[in-house]
Amino acid sequence: MSKPRTLYEKIWDAHVVERRPDGTCLIYIDRHLIHEVTSPQAFEGLRLAGRKVRRPDLTLAVPDHNLPTTPRRDAQGQRIPIADPQSAQQLAALERNAPEFGVRLIGDADLEQGIVHVVGPEQGFTLPGTTLVCGDSHTSSHGALGALAFGIGTSEVEHVLATQTLLLKQSKTMEVVVEGELGFGVTAKDVALAICGRIGTAGGTGYVMEYRGSVFRDMSIEGRLTVANMSIEAGARSGLFAPDDKTVAYLKGRPLTPKGAAWDAAVAYWKTLHSDEGATFDKSIVIDAADIVPNVTWGTSPEDVVPVTGVVPDPASFADASKRAAAQKSLDYMGLTAGQRMEDVAVEHIFIGSCTNSRIEDLRAAAALLKGKHVASGIKQALVVPGSGLVKQQAEAEGLDRIFLAAGFEWREPGCSACLGMNPDKVPAGERCASTSNRNFMGRQGPGSRTHLVSPAMAAAAAITGHLTDVRELLNEKRGEVVA
Numbered sequence: 001m002s003k004p005r006t007l008y009e010k011i012w013d014a015h016v017v018e019r020r021p022d023g024t025c026l027i028y029i030d031r032h033l034i035h036e037v038t039s040p041q042a043f044e045g046l047r048l049a050g051r052k053v054r055r056p057d058l059t060l061a062v063p064d065h066n067l068p069t070t071p072r073r074d075a076q077g078q079r080i081p082i083a084d085p086q087s088a089q090q091l092a093a094l095e096r097n098a099p100e101f102g103v104r105l106i107g108d109a110d111l112e113q114g115i116v117h118v119v120g121p122e123q124g125f126t127l128p129g130t131t132l133v134c135g136d137s138h139t140s141s142h143g144a145l146g147a148l149a150f151g152i153g154t155s156e157v158e159h160v161l162a163t164q165t166l167l168l169k170q171s172k173t174m175e176v177v178v179e180g181e182l183g184f185g186v187t188a189k190d191v192a193l194a195i196c197g198r199i200g201t202a203g204g205t206g207y208v209m210e211y212r213g214s215v216f217r218d219m220s221i222e223g224r225l226t227v228a229n230m231s232i233e234a235g236a237r238s239g240l241f242a243p244d245d246k247t248v249a250y251l252k253g254r255p256l257t258p259k260g261a262a263w264d265a266a267v268a269y270w271k272t273l274h275s276d277e278g279a280t281f282d283k284s285i286v287i288d289a290a291d292i293v294p295n296v297t298w299g300t301s302p303e304d305v306v307p308v309t310g311v312v313p314d315p316a317s318f319a320d321a322s323k324r325a326a327a328q329k330s331l332d333y334m335g336l337t338a339g340q341r342m343e344d345v346a347v348e349h350i351f352i353g354s355c356t357n358s359r360i361e362d363l364r365a366a367a368a369l370l371k372g373k374h375v376a377s378g379i380k381q382a383l384v385v386p387g388s389g390l391v392k393q394q395a396e397a398e399g400l401d402r403i404f405l406a407a408g409f410e411w412r413e414p415g416c417s418a419c420l421g422m423n424p425d426k427v428p429a430g431e432r433c434a435s436t437s438n439r440n441f442m443g444r445q446g447p448g449s450r451t452h453l454v455s456p457a458m459a460a461a462a463a464i465t466g467h468l469t470d471v472r473e474l475l476n477e478k479r480g481e482v483v484a
């Protein structure tokens with residue numbers, strides 16, 4: 001009998017091209033996603049070296065970060081110019097490089113366009129057991145489908161374009177086990193935030209995580225995408241879910257999945273992709289589902305998590321001196337005081353979107369609360385930005401756009417939007433946003449912006465009340481309305 005292996009070890013072993021004496025391995029890369037921010041220099045490097053893209057058929061280009069989320073074409077179908085010169089340049093570079101190197105480009109006005117991490121799974125480009133890379137830290141998202149997926153830097157993007165391989169050191173393995181059942185009003189995002197809060201942003205450094213236990217088995221693929229997305233916020237290289245029947249059902253019939261006999265063979269292979277009985281992990285984190293509640297962040301790191309029913313922590317309560325200093329700095333930046341109730345924190349902006357939470361289930365969860373309601377008077381801007389044109393189309397077919405618009409939200413074109421200040425969607429300095437994205441760093445949503453990370457339902461709840469709100473109260477009210 002061969003040694004029991006974890007899922008990570010199985011995928012790793014299947015992709016080793018060469019093992020070097022110092023332990024580094026040359027790894028074959030099955031899939032490469034590229035966007036406009038981290039690819040221009042990589043293509044330029046190829047051009048200067050007179051090299052080609054080795055496997056253009058395994059490479060897919062989609063612009064997402066720099067695009068405005070307002071309409072991109074006028075009534076005549078002409079492009080509406082992008083005001084920011086750098087954004088316009090990066091988009092133009094992608095539009096020039098992709099055809100020149102024979103790479104398929106999903107254009108800025110195509111129905112399939114969206115955030116690269118929403119598009120990959122949706123198109124069936126992301127497949128279980130593959131190695132998938134992108135010049136983007138949230139590439140970990142694709143682990144939801146059982147792909148070993150991670151972000152790479154621009155020089156590595158060039159290396160993968162040229163060779164379809166990467167030199168890597170094997171990571172350590174960590175299992176994150178959540179057993180039990182999630183409570184009323186608790187979502188995948190709350191689980192992801194709970195993990196960040198529990199292990200901290202450095203807790204996963206050097207590890208690839210595997211999400212195990214009943215909560216993750218019961219979780220939808222969309223929920224798994226949210227959790228895998230935030231693996232990187234817990235410091236991990238990547239996060240994996242073993243593919244199961246849900247994964248197969250999710251992928252079946254998608255445009256880029258294998259078809260016919262190749263599909264059957266693929267599914268048979270995917271069934272072998274799980275950690276073996278008796279496989280050991282270098283580290284194990286166990287969380288009881290019953291301990292997870294609707295969460296919010298109070299600070300400027302994704303590990304700064306408290307229950308929405310909690311209070312802003314006192315910096316003095318941190319044992320570590322550097323954490324104490326960081327907490328005080330965060331509170332100053334965030335304009336909060338120790339002991340303040342999170343539910344008393346008023347917000348002026350709501351952002352529902354990003355590769356963490358912009359899929360159809362996310363929009364449904366928010367719309368369910370917003371139906372028949374209106375954003376509070378103190379809300380200056382509320383944005384819903386679907387993760388892709390296909391998500392947008394599906395939402396419109398379900399009438400969700402009308403619910404959002406009637407509630408006072410803006411219904412936008414797909415892209416990264418207010419997740420980060422690389423496009424016109426920004427939160428002004430000193431103003432506060434309840435955001436479904438994954439990073440609350442200083443200046444993340446624009447210089448001086450203040451971000452509170454929440455689930456889509458919690459963002460909707462904050463929109464209705466104008467302050468951070470325990471979504472369970474509104475859900476209970478809704479239950480009452482249904483009964484009455």
Ligand SMILES: CC(C)[C@H](C(=O)O)[C@@H](O)C(=O)O
Pocket residue numbers: 037038065135136137138151420
């Ligand atoms: C711009 C890009 C390189 C960056 C990343 O790597 O993640 C962005 O997507 C982010 O979320 O901060």
Ligand code: SF4
Pocket residue numbers: 064065115117136138354355356415416417419420437438
């Ligand atoms: S949505 Fe945000 S986190 Fe995701 S790729 Fe875009 S900028 Fe990065």
